[in-house]
Amino acid sequence: MEENQETELPVRWSVRISLSAFRDAHAVIPRLAGRARLRRQAWKLQWWNSGDAEVLDVQCRPIPGVPMWEVLVEEGYGFGHGFRVVFVPLEPDGTIWVLCIMKMGEPVTEAMKMIFQARLNAIVERKDVSMENPFGVT
Amino acid sequence: MSKHQLSADLFTEADQQQLASFSCGDTVVGRACTEWIRGSDVLDSMQRGSGVWLYRNSDDEIVGFGSLGPIRWRWPLPDGDYAKLAIIPMLGIDERFQGQPPGKEWRYSRQIMNHLIYEAHVFSAMQKKPVEWLLLLVHPENKPAIKLYEEFDFVMIPDVRRGAANSCVMKHRLAE
Amino acid sequence: MSTSETSNEAISHAIPFLRFLISMPPRALEEFCHALMECSGQIRADVLQMFEIAEDESLSVDERGHALRTIVDQLHLIPDDEGRFGMDLARSEELAASNFPALAYQVGRMNLQESEFADRLRHLMKTKHITQKELAARIDCTQPAISQMLNRKCRPQRKTLNKIATALAVDVRELWPDLEVSEYLDSVAEFQQDDRIMTEPEAVALRDTSQPRSKLKGQPLPSRKK
Numbered sequence: 001m002e003e004n005q006e007t008e009l010p011v012r013w014s015v016r017i018s019l020s021a022f023r024d025a026h027a028v029i030p031r032l033a034g035r036a037r038l039r040r041q042a043w044k045l046q047w048w049n050s051g052d053a054e055v056l057d058v059q060c061r062p063i064p065g066v067p068m069w070e071v072l073v074e075e076g077y078g079f080g081h082g083f084r085v086v087f088v089p090l091e092p093d094g095t096i097w098v099l100c101i102m103k104m105g106e107p108v109t110e111a112m113k114m115i116f117q118a119r120l121n122a123i124v125e126r127k128d129v130s131m132e133n134p135f136g137v138t
Numbered sequence: 139m140s141k142h143q144l145s146a147d148l149f150t151e152a153d154q155q156q157l158a159s160f161s162c163g164d165t166v167v168g169r170a171c172t173e174w175i176r177g178s179d180v181l182d183s184m185q186r187g188s189g190v191w192l193y194r195n196s197d198d199e200i201v202g203f204g205s206l207g208p209i210r211w212r213w214p215l216p217d218g219d220y221a222k223l224a225i226i227p228m229l230g231i232d233e234r235f236q237g238q239p240p241g242k243e244w245r246y247s248r249q250i251m252n253h254l255i256y257e258a259h260v261f262s263a264m265q266k267k268p269v270e271w272l273l274l275l276v277h278p279e280n281k282p283a284i285k286l287y288e289e290f291d292f293v294m295i296p297d298v299r300r301g302a303a304n305s306c307v308m309k310h311r312l313a314e
Numbered sequence: 315m316s317t318s319e320t321s322n323e324a325i326s327h328a329i330p331f332l333r334f335l336i337s338m339p340p341r342a343l344e345e346f347c348h349a350l351m352e353c354s355g356q357i358r359a360d361v362l363q364m365f366e367i368a369e370d371e372s373l374s375v376d377e378r379g380h381a382l383r384t385i386v387d388q389l390h391l392i393p394d395d396e397g398r399f400g401m402d403l404a405r406s407e408e409l410a411a412s413n414f415p416a417l418a419y420q421v422g423r424m425n426l427q428e429s430e431f432a433d434r435l436r437h438l439m440k441t442k443h444i445t446q447k448e449l450a451a452r453i454d455c456t457q458p459a460i461s462q463m464l465n466r467k468c469r470p471q472r473k474t475l476n477k478i479a480t481a482l483a484v485d486v487r488e489l490w491p492d493l494e495v496s497e498y499l500d501s502v503a504e505f506q507q508d509d510r511i512m513t514e515p516e517a518v519a520l521r522d523t524s525q526p527r528s529k530l531k532g533q534p535l536p537s538r539k540k
């Protein structure tokens with residue numbers, strides 16, 4: 001049956017996570033098995049179609065007032081009802097950056113938006129810096 | 139000394155290499171128990187302050203494991219104060235050794251429970267204020283476990299079910 | 315606005331930051347200042363702002379925690395093993411699993427669960443003569459999502475599993491045999507969480523002193539090492 005052929009979906013984005021978001025994950029899910037499962041949900045973002053309200057079986061939505069999005073993971077791993085994975089797509093690089101991991105119930109307040117922006121500022125300034133390119137020349 | 143006498147040694151991450159064939163059986167709780175000690179949950183629990191012991195018989199075979207940890211829960215509001223409690227996060231016996239040895243005196247499950255209760259007293263003695271309660275979670279259909287715990291003065295807390303697994307909580311009021 | 319007002323404001327912004335500096339051991343303080351010197355003006359300003367949030371008692375513990383963790387990014391110039399800023403999400407799992415056996419075990423379990431699920435789903439779709447498109451329509455998702463699941467590239471969420479089970483008229487455990495095991499382990503992890511507010515029946519049970527104290531004192535076991 002042709003429709004049942006399993007064609008691979010092309011990867012659209014490289015997904016990177018900032019160190020602070022990685023530390024967030026440790027704070028909101030102090031359990032390795034939970035973080036490992038959450039990571040598998042977040043990496044669905046590599047197939048995200050810009051602007052879509054879902055990717056595979058997870059829901060995505062824009063965060064009002066900032067050029068950022070969030071993925072809603074509706075699994076708790078023993079630590080609540082779910083998690084929000086805040087991300088920003090940087091189109092020219094083809095990279096999605098995970099900025100923050102929050103519990104589902106945490107509100108996106110003005111302070112949180114400042115935090116996202118500060119994290120993004122650091123990413124934008126340093127994303128091209130590497131051992132080979134210490135000054136981040138693009 | 140009986141050949142059934144168990145030894146208890148604190149578990150470390152390096153011991154996981156010796157657990158490749160350790161299995162608490164094919165029931166849901168048995169599989170969860172195996173995964174807990176062979177995977178990462180045991181390490182997370184230790185990070186939170188739990189002690190975990192491996193129990194071996196005189197042939198140096200791993201018979202089972204047990205754990206004991208502190209938790210701080212809060213009384214419902216408006217009180218909101220902390221209550222320090224002890225819990226047995228998980229314990230399990232390899233399926234080959236469940237129900238063994240047949241005589242009750244040296245039954246492994248009893249040696250392990252006795253050891254964990256002893257360790258709960260050691261833990262309590264180290265606190266500023268003695269710890270009153272030792273708690274554990276049990277699957278409502280885990281008959282051997284419930285029977286074992288009841289024998290060690292654990293009683294079921296009524297009307298409490300936890301998580302999607304609908305687990306029950308049992309309490310033991312520690313001796314003074 | 316007068317110059318003195320501006321500088322007063324600047325000082326008040328810097329107070330949380332200064333308080334933090336004073337609390338640092340000398341060695342860490344030296345490293346911290348060094349990292350800060352290397353930052354751009356923008357990031358230095360952001361660091362101060364994050365300290366302000368972290369010290370603001372009117373904000374939630376969660377917000378303040380996120381602010382403090384932001385500083386980790388700001389002061390680590392090249393933090394990653396790859397020699398680049400941040401971490402590749404997929405590669406970081408591989409890399410960490412090769413260093414941590416417990417994570418390697420967990421990754422192995424997840425891979426096995428996902429491949430068992432893919433096999434079972436494929437088999438059920440075949441026996442029930444359901445195409446990817448039809449299944450997608452029944453569970454309100456896209457055909458590529460189904461295809462990725464069959465390719466083991468999409469770990470379904472629990473709610474997706476439920477929908478698929480309903481659509482295929484099977485028990486969800488037929489699709490994901492480890493479901494109850496995971497749920498049990500989740501409840502064990504949840505049980506060990508500090509700071510949880512007890513439910514009313516739990517509080518009643520733990521306030522109830524009518525249950526006599528146990529007489530059991532337990533028994534130590536010898537160590538095999540001795």
Ligand SMILES: CC(C)(COP(=O)(O)OP(=O)(O)OC[C@H]1O[C@@H](n2cnc3c(N)ncnc32)[C@H](O)[C@@H]1OP(=O)(O)O)[C@@H](O)C(=O)NCCC(=O)NCCS
Pocket residue numbers: 162163167168171228229230231232235236237238245246247248275276277280281282283285286
């Ligand atoms: C729970 C566990 C530690 C108990 O150890 P065990 O060696 O099997 O225990 P025992 O054989 O001493 O059984 C305890 C009691 O339950 C009884 N029992 C055993 N199977 C039973 C059953 N299906 N129904 C009712 N009672 C049963 C035993 O006869 C015994 O009673 P007794 O003291 O009157 O003889 C062990 O079975 C185990 O590791 N199971 C898998 C993991 C697990 O369940 N861990 C506990 C998590 S809370």
